[in-house]
Amino acid sequence: MGKNGYLPLFETRPARGLVFFRSYAASIFIGICFICFHRVSYFPVTERWVWVGMFVAELWFSFYFFITVIVKWNPVFRCTFKDRLSSRFEEEELLGVDIFVCTADPRLEPPTMVVSTVLSVMAYDYPPHKLSVYLSDDGCSDLTFYALLEASGFAQLWLPFCRKLKVEPTSPEAYFQTTPEPVDDAFMANEWLIIKKTYEDMRIRIESMTRLGKVPADIRKEHKGFDEWDFVVSRHDHPSILQILIDGRDPNAIDIEGKALPTLVYLAREKRPQIHHNFKAGALNALLELAGFDGNGGPCYIGTGCVHRRESLCGMKYSKELIVESMAMKYDRKIIEKASSIEENCKALASCTYEENTPWGKEMGVKYGCVVEDILTGICIQSRGWRSVYLTPQREAFLGMVPTTLLDTLVQHKRWAEGDFQIFLSKHCPFVYGCQNMPLKLQLSYCIYLFWVPNCFATLYYVFVPSFCLLKGISLFPKISSSWGIPYLYVIVVHRVQSLVEFVWLGGTVRGWLNEQRMWMFKRTTSYFFAAIDNILKLCGFSKSAFIITGKVADDDLNRRYEQESMEFGTSSPMFTVLATLALFNLFGLVVVGTNKAINDDARIKVFDIFGFQILLCCVLVFVNLPIYQGMFFRKDSGKIPASVTLRSIAFALLASTLAMY
Numbered sequence: 001m002g003k004n005g006y007l008p009l010f011e012t013r014p015a016r017g018l019v020f021f022r023s024y025a026a027s028i029f030i031g032i033c034f035i036c037f038h039r040v041s042y043f044p045v046t047e048r049w050v051w052v053g054m055f056v057a058e059l060w061f062s063f064y065f066f067i068t069v070i071v072k073w074n075p076v077f078r079c080t081f082k083d084r085l086s087s088r089f090e091e092e093e094l095l096g097v098d099i100f101v102c103t104a105d106p107r108l109e110p111p112t113m114v115v116s117t118v119l120s121v122m123a124y125d126y127p128p129h130k131l132s133v134y135l136s137d138d139g140c141s142d143l144t145f146y147a148l149l150e151a152s153g154f155a156q157l158w159l160p161f162c163r164k165l166k167v168e169p170t171s172p173e174a175y176f177q178t179t180p181e182p183v184d185d186a187f188m189a190n191e192w193l194i195i196k197k198t199y200e201d202m203r204i205r206i207e208s209m210t211r212l213g214k215v216p217a218d219i220r221k222e223h224k225g226f227d228e229w230d231f232v233v234s235r236h237d238h239p240s241i242l243q244i245l246i247d248g249r250d251p252n253a254i255d256i257e258g259k260a261l262p263t264l265v266y267l268a269r270e271k272r273p274q275i276h277h278n279f280k281a282g283a284l285n286a287l288l289e290l291a292g293f294d295g296n297g298g299p300c301y302i303g304t305g306c307v308h309r310r311e312s313l314c315g316m317k318y319s320k321e322l323i324v325e326s327m328a329m330k331y332d333r334k335i336i337e338k339a340s341s342i343e344e345n346c347k348a349l350a351s352c353t354y355e356e357n358t359p360w361g362k363e364m365g366v367k368y369g370c371v372v373e374d375i376l377t378g379i380c381i382q383s384r385g386w387r388s389v390y391l392t393p394q395r396e397a398f399l400g401m402v403p404t405t406l407l408d409t410l411v412q413h414k415r416w417a418e419g420d421f422q423i424f425l426s427k428h429c430p431f432v433y434g435c436q437n438m439p440l441k442l443q444l445s446y447c448i449y450l451f452w453v454p455n456c457f458a459t460l461y462y463v464f465v466p467s468f469c470l471l472k473g474i475s476l477f478p479k480i481s482s483s484w485g486i487p488y489l490y491v492i493v494v495h496r497v498q499s500l501v502e503f504v505w506l507g508g509t510v511r512g513w514l515n516e517q518r519m520w521m522f523k524r525t526t527s528y529f530f531a532a533i534d535n536i537l538k539l540c541g542f543s544k545s546a547f548i549i550t551g552k553v554a555d556d557d558l559n560r561r562y563e564q565e566s567m568e569f570g571t572s573s574p575m576f577t578v579l580a581t582l583a584l585f586n587l588f589g590l591v592v593v594g595t596n597k598a599i600n601d602d603a604r605i606k607v608f609d610i611f612g613f614q615i616l617l618c619c620v621l622v623f624v625n626l627p628i629y630q631g632m633f634f635r636k637d638s639g640k641i642p643a644s645v646t647l648r649s650i651a652f653a654l655l656a657s658t659l660a661m662y
């Protein structure tokens, strides 16, 4: 029970078992001190630069490790009591909620998937007249509009069905894929079958229309909204299209049980080839302009699944008075203006020129000029005094799609790393911009992401130089027989064991952890490296940011391989060439050392003593790269590494090995 007799909506609980984590961190710190001492006191007489390089890479890893330790030092957990909301507030006192769903390409984000998302949020357990769902379509596709129109009709059946059966998940696509027919209750089973059939019919209609690539004339006649596409030249050149498909204020906007439906709006903001559309940030701001309606100072804002107060997004500074004022605002459901005139009047707000010479995208709304608009906007909001907390209800609040191919993941991380480092180099760097209002630990939390790019240099050095030096005969680590090897072994092994324990404790599997380790390395040697190159090119004015949309479609074969945890290569990409070259180079290193006939048995023991750690590192890297060798030489399916990438990588790896040996 809270101070004034009211029940709090959430409770903050400190994490337990911190003594283990802190002891682990302290012991790694001691290990790092020993390594530094060894690097300085055993400075070699020859080949000094490679030694310096190793030391700099290790200093970087240590620095990054300390940041993560500080961020994890004092975590808290939020326990939320969602059910208390209705006992504390009358329905009319609840705030209006606007939900923005974005789509940008019907080929990469299929309309059936988009409308399933829309239906899932329309079915939220929240007073429907307080809920408005906006779909922003940056693809300006009449196919997506058609799908939304279909969904607006299906919502009349789906929403009452969700209430009656307490459906979870509320996305019809996900629900019918995962939930079996209810067998105990004949009446319910019948209803279940009817809704499923209606959904399947709708899905088939949308999918066949998507395959056809256009909406036939007879269907276009059914809704005036399709006329808007008469003025669309291309997806990059068209006026704003705004259609209110369900007007939540209209007493006739009801489902089959007579309950009000939430508002549903379609928007394709104006696009012109000569005016930058600012990717998702532009789409979100157009929606914002249009709708009327934790432990370290809070978690970082990372885009998807975030709920904001409107005031925080609109550039206002946090103050208690502002919150009291906004809570007192009453939502007026009276129809003052007809939906059709709102459509006409609001189109201007979604035009290309509306934001010219306004603070939108700068001081107001989602920030422009960065491909990770989410992180940049989050830093700005939190530096204006707003705080964030995790809402961790038992049932997941949001479920999304993850990329199913390796290339999609690497390209997605390249975009994130590039944007994050751009923020670090800009005036919005949390240490500068957020220093007055953001707790230091929150600034550091953001830095875990902002430092992804510099991580690539240290990692690339560590995966290439020790093997290169192994072939060249340069020792970079203490002898196996020397006690100086202990801190190296301790730091690496204990650090990884801690990560494994944490992963399993959070519900993961050992195999999942192993895959994470692989992805950790692949991202660092490719995504972050390519992001570094792009950042440099951008700083020199040679390139501009591009937002490559993550594909959300996968065929059955690909899905099957994904389920079997088989890595999907399939296409040719310079990123795969880097991965395969590094994998082959380490393999060659190991093979050359292992098969060197010139070394007799006595010498073999000596070689192992001197180069033991380098050989071990090489073995670990070869193990991590197993899916790459498999993709190059053993797989026959369409997800294998293309022959052109294999041949190129063999040539590069042979060249590097030859350079090392001669």
Ligand SMILES: O=c1ccn([C@@H]2O[C@H](COP(=O)(O)OP(=O)(O)O[C@H]3O[C@H](CO)[C@@H](O)[C@H](O)[C@H]3O)[C@@H](O)[C@H]2O)c(=O)[nH]1
Residues within 6 Å of the ligand: 101, 102, 103, 104, 105, 109, 136, 138, 278, 279, 280, 283, 302, 303, 304, 371, 372, 373, 374, 412, 415, 416, 547, 548, 549, 550, 551
């Ligand atoms: O010009 C554009 C480009 C993208 N999008 C939408 O933006 C969303 C995010 O794009 P996606 O390709 O799915 O990127 P992800 O990497 O999966 O998204 C993460 O990273 C983005 C920043 O890079 C954040 O905006 C997201 O919230 C975050 O989930 C999608 O709904 C797109 O339809 C637009 O509306 N307009």
